[in-house]
Amino acid sequence: MEISRRAFLTTAGVMAGTLLDPFGLDLSATRAYAERVSIKRGRLSTTICPYCGVGCGILISAAEGKIVDVTGDPDHPINQGSLCSKGAALSQVVSDRRLSKVLYRAAGASDWEEKDWDWAIDRIAEKIKETRDATFELTDQQDQVVNRTSAIGCLGSAALDNEECYLVSKFARALGIVYLDHCARLCHSSTVAALAASFGRGAMTNHFNDIANSDCVFIIGSNAAEMHPISFKWVTKAMEKGATLISADPRFTRTSSRADIYAPFRPGTDVALIGGMVNYALQNDLIQREYVVAHTNASFLLAPEFEFDAGLFGEYSGTLLHDAKYTKEHWRYQTDAGGNIKKDPALKNPHCVYQRLKKHFSRYTPEAMSAITGTPQDVFLQAAKAFCATHEPDKSGTIMYSMGTTQHTTGTQNIRTYAILQMLLGNIGVAGGGINALRGESNVQGSTDHCVLYHILPGYLKSPTTENDSLQAYLDKWTPVSQDSKSGNWWQNYPKYTVSLLKAFWGDHATEENDFAYDYLPKRTGDCSHLALFHEMDEGNIKALINIGHNPAVSGANLNVVRRALGKLDWLVVFDLFETETAAFWKRPGANPSEIQTEVFLLPAAVSFEKEGSITNSGRWGQWRYQAVPPPGDAKSDLWILTRLVEALKKVYADGGTFPGPIEHLDWSYGDEEPDVHLVAKEINGYFLRDVEFKGTLYKAGDLVPSFAALQADGSTNSGNWLYCGSYTDKGNMMARRERSTPEDDPIDLNPNWSWCWPVNRRILYNRASCDAKGRPWAPDKPVIAYDWQAGKWLGDVPDGGWPPLRNLDGTRNPAGKYSFIMRKEGHGCLFSPDPKDGPFPEHYEPLESPVLNRMCDQQNNPMIRVWRPEETGTAEKFPIVATSFRLTEHYQTGSLTRNQPWLIELMPGPFIEIGVELAARKGIENGDLVTMSSARGEVTMHAVVTARIGSLQLGDKTVDVVGLVWHFGYQGLATGDSANLLTPHVGDANTTIPEYKAFLCDIRKGGTI
Amino acid sequence: MNHEPVKAKFVTPASITLALLMILGGIVAVIRYWQGLGAVTNLSDSYPWGLWISVDIMCGVALAAGAFTVAAAVYIFGGEKYHMFVRPAVLTGLLGYVFVGVALLVDLGLPWRIWHPIIMWPEHSVMFEVAWCVMLYMSVLALEFAPAVFERFGWDRIHGLWRRLVPAFSVIVVAFFTYIMSHSVAWAVVVLVVFAVVAAVVPSLFASRPGVPIILVMVGIVLSTMHQSSLGSLFLLMPGKLHALWWTPMLPINFFLSAVAVGFAMVIFEAMLSARFFGRSLEQGPLAGLGRLLCGALWICLAVRIIDVLLRGELGGAFVSGKGFVFLVDVLVGLGLPALILSSARARESMTSLFTAATLAIVGVVFNRLSVALLGMTIPGKVGYFPSIGEFIITIAMVSAVVLLFTLAAKIFPVFTREEQDGFGLPAAAPRAAGNR
Amino acid sequence: MSKACLVDLTKCIACRACQVACKEWNGLEAEHTEFFGAPGGYQNPPALSSKTFTLIRFVEMTDSDGKLKWAFARVGCMHCQDPACASACPVGALSKTAEGAVVYDDTKCFGCRYCMMACPFDVPTFQWESPIPLIRKCTFCADRQGDDAGTTSVNDQPLSEESLARHRDSNRTPACVKACPTGTLKFGERGQLLAEARERMTAEPGKYIDHIYGEQEVGGTSWMYISDVPFDQLGFPTDLGKRSYPSYTSPVMKAIPAVVTGLGLLLSGVYWVANRKAKAGTSAQEDNNQA
């Protein structure tokens, strides 16, 4: 029998119409089903999944403003029609649980009131003015111009579109806000620090499809199968071609379940584990020597004074409580008279990076490694052997990592260790290689690129500090200079990008005469990150918070502080889709609303597919999303809300106020009636503001800039983010491109004509390193680029710097040739990197809370961290168990979205703690029991999953238990539960203050109530 | 043979109790129709069939078998001495089947579609066969009972018409049945011809001896044989779930044989009860005779069961686990024990032991049906099942209804034979004067 | 051509996209669940139901080498080649289509639930809470198998040829299979999939256990599995045999005409024998026989 849909519909139609059933009963389930089928393929629009950083394409079918079907976009090169459970459930984001009205909570009130937009926007504008004007600092105590307010915090979001992120960045700066941060801080801040320190850019080096090109996939600190499920499409493809999969994780996860080799280890010991592998590669000479010499700084000679002793890299002062500091004086290369770095390509000189590195890691023997990590040596050796096998020039191995790595007091150095291993194995820049930092949220790459972060401006330009008292001082400080003519040193263009940014912010008002309004940028002092923000708030120093798409009352570290601190605000504005724990912090269990004087504005926002704009996935693909349906009720896009707010602010400042210039002159013209996101995207790309000739073409004022190479430092161009220059040109919206390539014309699956990838549509970063010095690929069967000597150009991916290779085919030097790592002024990948605050080489330090003493060196903890609340540090005596927090496939982050969706709640109805079989037996805990877990900061009660997938580790002669708990839950939403962050410590990485969510001490006992 | 209505009061404490039980059942039924089966039953996706299917329907059909066994004994095998049992048995059968239908209306998810099998003909479905067979057999029973109605109201002309049309109807029914079960015109024709010949030839050979056209009786027996056995065949589809102690290709035969046995048991049981309740005398001879038939049937059942299990090499299973125990109860208590009791002629003649044995045989069959439909099933790793109060209430209401309607019908229609003085047991007049009990 | 699905359990990451995609396509409500509905806490719902046509079973165990394993198995209708459920149904509401799906016509069903009893894999489920309950089970997305009305443009842009072909394929693929990121679920012709299963097993000797579940079980099924873990440990019934279930009842059904005829003749014979005797003895009573 042929069941065509038409036949099916006819049957259903008969049913629905004439109704075979008497008594007026209609089989509504069936009828609804039939109706759905008939419209399922109605008007189709594409969007990109709003959850994880994979960036899957989704096809939404809508009719009459309602979603009728959601399915994977079959054209999309990454997911090719498939999705994970969250993506597949997307239609349930729209429900009557969504906010559809502006809500206001008066000081001390115990409930919300519904308000209209005009009222709310006007009142918020007045509140901002009131607080800003009362707290604005024109100069600091040293009389340096600062033009800032330290009393208003702004938290942005990786859930917003690029255009919105850019505007949040712009908006906050215009107000003089320095406490600007967002979840990227909590997520991959250490990645940016470590990868930039190693390679020059802070992003995932390759992209998802490229994983299929790998010969060995090493997943550590990530549970990719659960958190980036579609990445497993590509991991699986690699495995089908014979790749080995290694999973190292304190917990045996769904990722581990597919691995050929699984290595358990103790949370917080990545440097020891991978350091052990670095040592294994060096001792057994399993490195790709030619690559190492050509593309890394292995051969560079270090200052003889550079020393490492007793766990410290030279001169150090201060304490963990206060102003810890290295002088960094000796963290440098030897240079010749001309300022050029001295090298020993034979790698023999004892001062060369290679020898110092080898010496440094020689302490990381398998025995030492195992005693620290708890990984059995045989498992380690198996893993080390398999991964180091990729040192062969034509083999590539990739590391996929995420929060297991980043969220530590040693987060940056964990990643540095990975980077060092990958450089030694010759795995950077090649197909199937790289360090695939799996960015978390759908647009966390974009929100990071647009720098909704206190320390950088869009495009990773440093945000000025008080010492940068003029534009020139600022540019002098941050524009790197290289003496070496072979160094591309791309950052020498710093001034062009800075001036173009200032032009984008303050338009015509930014002139050469007024330093392009450089004064309008607030100047910061010290740490204004997430941890600092909530600490200051708790101290009463921050009076107001504008919280756009973030839920710190669940996601922040040490929620006891966060939730209490929110109550000390005068006012709080929240833009969100749901009534989050943050917006409703005054309703939390145990709180008395009448004692909380914070005024709260809860503004209903539109979700991804209810608005238009672009987002950037972890693989740096900027992808355009379309509006499928309108937002519910009064809900509006963040773009709309920000625009109305800026208009209202301009109005209140028209009558004067403190330092009104940056608001008054803020260039915010994105359409007459409703803001047009395309105009924002174009501004991010940049326009010519005067007629300019570039590469022989004359561009008119008003034309879009074709590429960042055309940006100027003289005010003749603007660009909201130089990295995105080229994303929206006169060829159109490059991010909206939808052409998938075929295996024939694109054997390594770069998909150059699908969307647009920063920088300049380069799909694999540092791809010049995929070739030898003569431009020939190390792996000829999967070349990323190759130099065509006849044509005099690179073939394949967009090369990382278009210059020819360093050497001609005959081995002579090519005078036009440049080094491969153009974003480092050294031009080389940095095995030794002077950038991180806590050392040029990674060293194992114990997490702040650890059950053992550091076996590797005398420093127990990373000497460069700041311990905010020492009294809240737990000891092994009271809290003997090592805890880590983790996620699940079925829930997303703080659960605002997923804990409001019945299909996902069905799959994972509540939080739980994974407890090893032995520990559970000792504590009399059985699978399914309620258990209470406590740390020096608080207590939570959850169900116990008693499992062999987690357990005790043997650290030399000591046995340590490890447990893990799910952190997605809170007191709001359809499914509720205790928040893991009631337990986590208020401490962060030395370089970026990413909180140490992944390793702390706890105790557990049977019982408790939920 | 002459029949007359039982003379007794309609409204008695017993009938009121029964009626109340029926009303209670009605209330549960309303909830069931309002809120779905889940609201009143403990049925689940693991146990989609529960008390209602196994007792109300499976047992209901089996226990209504008396109609065809006695009819066969009397009309086909010429056991004329059992004639007095025919009408009560037919009435029981008719009511039994009606209430099987009512139970179905409660149990079916979409009861208003109960007629669907009439127009939808999936010839491969055993259940389809059962449905048709039961429907047709109900019409046969109705026709068999019809003379009592005609007599009661003196509708002689209709009775005459009935007599003329019934043979044709019977032949068509069986031919039609064959057709929809096989979708084969050829077979239908064969059956049509065979039965037409039988219908035409048999009465002309033997004159119109019985009051019921013999062809109707035969068709009733054919249909009964078919569906009584088919109820067993239903479970042939469940070799994975039904324990091998019950699951056998012999299931249809086992079901048929046990239905025959329980048919006799029911007749005995009913006769003794109605004698007691209606204060009628009992005829020891025919009852003892029925006891013998029952005894034989039980032995056959038992032998077939045991030999089958032996031959399939599954007997070992009887001595392990709960299922084994259930099996032992099923065969030893349900079949063996009554068979043993009845093997003694003395026991057959003792009203107590005859009654005990018949009751045992009935309970035995009920237990057997429960075993096959529930107790012998293995549902891997899922929830268990025990009937809910609601299910019990409905079941009790059904039984009450059958009993109540039977007593009412016996009081209205000439069901029982006219009391003759050669009875034994209670004197005929005394209890009648006392009303009931 | 009979369509089928090959499930390669060695690839499953238990993302449960299949589970949700099925709900999305079929418009199924969420169930209220709690942790430990099934052992281990991860699997939910614990069993198939009228709201859940497919689910992933989570099994934690140690393999024969003592290695820890976490295996995941998709559970749902097997779309038997000769389905017990269809042979059971007295109204023909269930049937096997030529394309391979065992489909349900809710306009016929009257809710007897014999299909549920008959299914060797306990698949069909019932809407217990509804006053107008239906049988629910995986449809193999038969409603996706037909023509391709719909997708011609996306974002109001016409699609290219290749794109159209991709959309057509994707529209025809069962929703769960389409969603599956890892290729654990693969849709295709049964014969080809069987060949591919064998290929995968020979390509990586020792990886899979030597059994294609569903190749022969109950006469073969349209959904077939290969695995690195023995099927019984995954909760699959492994004692079902190769014989198709309907073949247990079909002889009985086929015998009906013969039995009816035979019975007719037999009864006549007995009657003849019995009444020949009876006639001799009791003809006097004849007239009293008003039944």
Ligand SMILES: Nc1nc2c(c(=O)[nH]1)N[C@H]1C(S)=C(S)[C@@H](COP(=O)(O)OP(=O)(O)OC[C@H]3O[C@@H](n4cnc5c(=O)[nH]c(N)nc54)[C@H](O)[C@@H]3O)O[C@H]1N2
């Ligand atoms: N379903 C789902 N997907 C998501 C998210 C989500 O919430 N839900 N969030 C998104 C976001 S923002 C992010 S950042 C990513 C996060 O993605 P992941 O980092 O993959 O997720 P986590 O579960 O936080 O942590 C990963 C693993 O780190 C392990 N781990 C714990 N301690 C250590 C350690 O010391 N070292 C190492 N190497 N590993 C350790 C944990 O056991 C855990 O399995 O996922 C993104 N994708």
Ligand SMILES: Nc1nc2c(c(=O)[nH]1)N[C@H]1C(S)=C(S)[C@@H](COP(=O)(O)OP(=O)(O)OC[C@H]3O[C@@H](n4cnc5c(=O)[nH]c(N)nc54)[C@H](O)[C@@H]3O)O[C@H]1N2
């Ligand atoms: N213990 C522990 N804590 C952690 C982590 C951990 O591993 N362990 N991980 C950390 C990491 S990596 C991260 S990224 C953070 C995440 O922390 P958060 O950023 O706080 O988490 P989300 O739940 O993603 O919050 C985003 C909010 O934005 C809303 N939203 C979504 N779309 C839009 C939109 O278009 N407009 C607006 N206005 N709002 C929108 C959502 O409803 C949600 O409330 O948590 C951190 N916290």
Ligand code: SF4
């Ligand atoms: S959550 Fe991630 S993997 Fe899942 S569909 Fe969305 S983008 Fe793809």
Ligand code: SF4
């Ligand atoms: S698995 Fe069960 S429901 Fe599915 S086709 Fe087979 S018998 Fe029918």
Ligand code: SF4
């Ligand atoms: S419940 Fe419906 S589909 Fe199942 S056997 Fe009965 S009538 Fe057929």
Ligand code: SF4
């Ligand atoms: S084939 Fe269709 S109905 Fe069946 S499980 Fe998959 S999605 Fe659900």
Ligand code: SF4
């Ligand atoms: S979608 Fe595929 S990988 Fe995910 S759970 Fe289902 S079968 Fe497994």
Ligand SMILES: [Mo]
């Ligand atoms: Mo994140």
